[in-house]
Amino acid sequence: MADVPVRIGDRLLGDGKPCYVIAEVGNNHNGDFDRAIALVDAAIVAGADCAKFQMRKLEEVYRDSSLSGKDDDLAVEYTLDLLRRFELTIGQHKKIADYCASKGIEYLCTPWDVKSVAVLEGFGTHAYKVASADLTNLPLLAKLVTTGKTLIVSTGMSTTEEIKTAASFLDEHKANYVLLHCQSTYPAALHNIHLRFMETLREIHPLVGYSGHERGIAVSMAAVALGAIVVERHITLDREMEGPDHAASLEPEEFKALVSGIREIEAARGEKLAERVLSQGELINRENLAKSLVAARDLVPGTVISESDIAVKSPGQGLSPLKMSELLGRELKRTMAADDYFFQSDLDEGIATARRYRFDRPWGVPVRYYDIERFLEICEPDIIEFHLSYSDMERDPAAYLSGTYDLGFVVHAPELFAGSKLMDLATPDETLRRYSLEQTQTVINITRRLKKFFPKTKRPPIVANIGGFTMDVPLSAQEKAERYRIFAQSLKELDLDGVELTPQTMAPFPWHFGGQRHQNIFIFPEESAAFCAKHDLRMCVDISHTKLAANHFGFDFYQGLAQLGPHTAHLHFGDARGLDGEGVQIGEGEIDFDEVGQVLRKHAPTASFIPEIWQGHKNLGEGFWTALERLEGHV
Incomplete structure (x- = not known):
């Protein structure tokens, strides 16, 4: 990986940065420009970082015989029929890119061929998505590397060895990239997802995200809890529409809930701490509910503290009961009434005491x-x-x-x-x-x-x-x-x-x-x-x-x-x-x-x-x- 920061536009990607959320429109516009714009608007309302599309020149991607329908099976014929009907023109893509810029959301696109990369370079695109189907397409990867842009690389449909080979290729070419764990079925069965494969991916490359095709939002949010720095999900206006991706997509309110959940997880995940830090709310509850060491009876200065001098009672505003062994055998330096708290100062040499302080403004203390x-x-x-x-x-x-x-x-x-x-x-x-x-x-x-x-x-x-x-x-x-x-x-x-x-x-x-x-x-x-x-x-x-x-x-x-x-x-x-x-x-x-x-x-x-x-x-x-x-x- 190159030493320069990995970013998309102004957004840095990586551990400690907010998860980058991709609203994958893909072909869910079904060839309708107005629907494409509506999906961009839905992505904005949901709080996604970018709206992503796909661009392909079919004659560059498929064999002539496949395009002519001579010798491929029904699945390929069905796919090609949909792609032809659902394709947007280059002009429409440009208008969508401009619309995204005017609305403050990133336009990204998955180029499926080298000529599409050239077109998108003319748009000023800040990053490129590599589809799972092209992880092993080294000529396309080589072309994308020359752009110097960040690559978001899905790993669905690929073996571990294929992923390692592609990553090595990208590393040799000093590419900036993120690997996305992906299960390329639409929708994906939960038992096939294996989120913890992200741990294996992280051994191959440090920057790892998740591209999800499952139903619902729980798994994608779990990926963030496991450290995904990018999450990609398909967005649709209606999961019942024609097309292979709609069933594995999220409708606008679901996508909004996903983004909200991701941000909540990030806030709660926090940092890896060497020491547990008590929140202000915990401190309040600790003061009210926990236990303290208190005087079991009236005590005078000079008392050598024994177990019979100490009781454990709420609230938790004094010395912790864990300190009892340190208190035993100490000579008390102050007068205590029964139930008075012991404090840390009873273990230390002394406490801070008041005096006449000097300030250029009136000062005081809070009292009851x-x-x-x-x-x-x-x-x-x-x-x-x-x-x-x-x-x-x-x-x-x-x-x-x-x-x-x-x-x-x-x-x-x-x-x-x-x-x-x-x-x-x-x-x-x-x-x-x-x-x-x-x-x-x-x-x-x-x-x-x-x-x-x-x-x-x-x-x-x-x-x-x-x-x-x-x-x-x-x-x-x-x-x-x-x-x-x-x-x-x-x-x-x-x-x-x-x-x-x-x-x-x-x-x-x-x-x-x-x-x-x-x-x-x-x-x-x-x-x-x-x-x-x-x-x-x-x-x-x-x-x-x-x-x-x-x-x-x-x-x-x-x-x-x-x-x-x-x-x-x-x-x-x-x-x-x-x-x-x-x-x-x-x-x-x-x-x-x-x-x-x-x-x-x-x-x-x-x-x-x-x-x-x-x-x-x-x-x-x-x-x-x-x-x-x-x-x-x-x-």
């Missing part, structure tokens, strides 16, 4: 009612952010707060309310929207009551995850616009006197009840900034969420922060990794906080912030103090 006094004893923040749960909404703040505090404050509204209801001020479900309005108004009223404890804050921000999520698929642009319109209506129905509702930027895949959803609004910076400008809103920009959105949708993260900056009231700082690794400890993800700092100093110089680190509050806020240490001097 019950731990505000404890946190204020060990650090001196400029602000605090109350993270309310739905149970907190029933509590009287005066039971936890007294006097006044020389601090600013922010309130984070619950995302989950009683009865497993998720806040959604943008939902078309009027019952849920009304419930969300009622609960949000309650949060607003609580925030007003908190103002007497924090007289420095005249108009406290309320951070809110507005909603606009869907269970299984993302919304269309039109549907998203409707969700924004509904939220705008909800804003008009809330009494916001004396407070400021600040929508939070969201990640593309929020975790609700330990499972994934699709988020649809307040993801794209330009879109969010435009909404804020129109409705005189400011936002809470969650740095981690916005980075995950940039990773998924491909927009420039730092440019996005610049767009959001003028509309930013408050910030959540956490690192991010991949598509759903949110709230990662600072410096352990993919964000350059020096660059974040430069952008925010220019575009949001007065916005306050807190560290938003996954389980940062544990062990007296150990995760928060680590984050603040690492952020100091950068943001």
Whole structure:
């Protein structure tokens, strides 16, 4: 194989690249140009990468005696009759190629003879398909190699030795090519397909795909799971039409389902990992359901820990039970009440502790009612952010707060309310929207009551995850616009006197009840900034969420922060990794906080912030103090 990248047009082919999906029209147009165009349109709607046709000059492909019908059997006579009736002209092929170019889908073709190659070279074709019947046609392969184009080579009807011979020929001529495993019967019986022969093909040549003629889509999707980098399937408007390929073809909705399934498999297949990485949803469920090592009784510093001092209980927010042997015999360095968690720091030399941090913008920490006094004893923040749960909404703040505090404050509204209801001020479900309005108004009223404890804050921000999520698929642009319109209506129905509702930027895949959803609004910076400008809103920009959105949708993260900056009231700082690794400890993800700092100093110089680190509050806020240490001097 040549050393240059293997590609078709702008698409690179290979391991780690999206599977290249070929919609094989072949002769399923049955000689009708308009039907051919309709099949191209169907391929586009289905999400195929290319629409492929076939071109042959019968006098070049068949013997004169075969063409005259003198001495061949009925099968050849039947085939030739169909080919004559179903053939498109060169002019029609050119129009189809031009139509494909205008619609942004690749036009490919299988040339069955040398003269057809010459014609297709005049079209500017980017690659060529070699039919299974021509795997052993070395003169045709030699001609195709001279074009310098990528070859997609089917291996149906050929022995292993024939495949090796053809591959050696292509390698000697430094061709760029992909071998397609293929069972050339129409439709193919499942027991004849032997998908794992792809493993043998990969020993012959590293780039392997699959050309399928089976019924349905499961086998073709399985080929992708087994590493096929190209999948070819026939497409038809009607499987009942005349012609040999229709029965082994997929109708448009089936083809669309195939492409969708392939993309889902690619997303799920991921990478070969040396270490298993827990998803954010698993971390949430682990925290809720797994076990921790806890103190079996009240313990004092200096206690040499024995088995009788340790119990194993849920939730999984402390030291794993797998660490019990390491804990035994250690001298405890802190006071523990019964049921307090043991932490990794009990095995280490010490933990990160709080101090007075120095930032050029107001900074603070997230708190619950019950731990505000404890946190204020060990650090001196400029602000605090109350993270309310739905149970907190029933509590009287005066039971936890007294006097006044020389601090600013922010309130984070619950995302989950009683009865497993998720806040959604943008939902078309009027019952849920009304419930969300009622609960949000309650949060607003609580925030007003908190103002007497924090007289420095005249108009406290309320951070809110507005909603606009869907269970299984993302919304269309039109549907998203409707969700924004509904939220705008909800804003008009809330009494916001004396407070400021600040929508939070969201990640593309929020975790609700330990499972994934699709988020649809307040993801794209330009879109969010435009909404804020129109409705005189400011936002809470969650740095981690916005980075995950940039990773998924491909927009420039730092440019996005610049767009959001003028509309930013408050910030959540956490690192991010991949598509759903949110709230990662600072410096352990993919964000350059020096660059974040430069952008925010220019575009949001007065916005306050807190560290938003996954389980940062544990062990007296150990995760928060680590984050603040690492952020100091950068943001």
